[in-house]
Each structure stands twice: as C-alpha cells, then as structure tokens.
Amino acid sequence: MLSERDLSELESTLLPALERHHLRLLAHSLRCLQQAAQGHEQLPACNDLTLWAQQQPNLAVDPTFIPVLVEQLGKASVQLQAIGAELGKPPLELEISDLVRWGQRQADQRLASDDDNSFTPRHN
DSSP states (O other): OOOHHHHHHHHTSOOOHHHHHHHHHHHHHHHHHHHHHTTOSSOOOHHHHHHHHHTOHHHHTOTTHHHHHHHHHHHHHHHHHHHHHHHTSOGGGOOHHHHHHHHHHHHHHHHHHHHHHHOOOOOO
C-alpha cells in the first residue's frame, strides 16, 4: 500500500525510530482508508472497512486478522481526523508529507516540553 516514495519520505526524517514507526503505521492506515473509501469524501464506516478488507487477497489467507485490522483502522481514523483538523484538511486528503510535518511538530513540542521540565532552579 505504501509506495517506495512514501517510505523514503518517512525514513528521511530525523525522527527517532519509534516515532518513524508510528508515522509508518499512520501512513499505511491512511492509504488503506483512502483505498477503502473508493472515492468517497468520508472516512469509511466499520462495516465498509470490513467489506473492503474481506476483498483484499492478502487478507484472505488469515480472515481472523480482519477484525483486528478494522479496529486499528478505526483508531487511526480518529487520529487522522485530529491531524486533518489541525492542518485544516479532510483526513482522506492528507498526504504523507502532512503526516511527516505533523510528526516533526509533535516531536518538537515534546522536546520543548522535556526541556522546560528539566530545568530546576537551585536554591542556595
């Protein structure tokens, strides 16, 4: 689902490995949701995701994975909606570059917060 270009863009960030992994999961979820939406503007509902997943040949070998995938895509939908709202874009119109920028901003905010919390004034 993710193209070589998508993966290259994700891997080219200076983010820590765990944050890059999170972005890869979000990006993969985004591509799955875009495919499952089949040109609709709304994120697919749970039933639509299940029907889409059942039609995927690579998932047919392990149908027990489908409910797990649908649940995870549902959770990713919530996060992608929040990212889209933050960026002023519908979630299905997000691009990998949007996710990378969001991830970098999140990391920057976390680092700034860590820096703020690490300063402890000394009393003499």
